[in-house]
Amino acid sequence: xxxxxxxxxxxxxxxxxxxxxxxxxxxxxxxxxxxxxxxxxxxxxxxxxxxxxxxxxxxxxxxxxxxxxxxxxxxxxxxxxxxxxxxxxxxxxxxxxxxxxxxxxxxxxxxxxxxxxxx
Numbered sequence: 719x720x721x722x723x724x725x726x727x728x729x730x731x732x733x734x735x736x737x738x739x740x741x742x743x744x745x746x747x748x749x750x751x752x753x754x755x756x757x758x759x760x761x762x763x764x765x766x767x768x769x770x771x772x773x774x775x776x777x778x779x780x781x782x783x784x785x786x787x788x789x790x791x792x793x794x795x796x797x798x799x800x801x802x803x804x805x806x807x808x809x810x811x812x813x814x815x816x817x818x819x820x821x822x823x824x825x826x827x828x829x830x831x832x833x834x835x836x837x
Contacts, residue, residue: 720825721757726799727820728792730806731769732813735785744788747809751792754802757825762789769814793820 736743744761751759767787792799799817806815 721793721822722795723822724796725793725820725822726796727818728790728794728799728802728806729816729818730790730792730810730813731815732788732790732810733769733785734763734788736811736813738809743809743811744790747790747806750805750809751802754798754805756792756798756802757794759790759792762791763787764789770812793822 730747732743734742734744738746748759748761764787769787792802794802796819
């Protein structure tokens with residue numbers, strides 16, 4: 719699969735406790751992105767953050783939160799991201815979704831790396 723050099727980064731900010739059809743929302747979004755044949759998705763877990771409500775979410779031991787901030791990042795062509803947005807809209811109850819244009823330098827699997835010896 720190729721991603722064009724000029725692509726779009728879809729970034730989704732949500733909470734760990736957000737749900738969609740009885741499963742974690744982040745998991746549901748990643749599975750839907752895979753079904754849509756998007757190039758890939760990564761879920762990042764934040765140790766601390768706050769959103770619109772200004773309620774602090776933290777992983778500190780004394781203030782253990784079950785709702786840590788999560789960010790899902792998906793990079794693909796603008797066309798494929800735009801096609802995915804209506805699906806995402808149906809799933810999102812709250813949170814923040816951003817789009818930004820990015821320049822892809824390379825996108826390749828690490829499985830087929832060729833190594834060369836320099837002497």
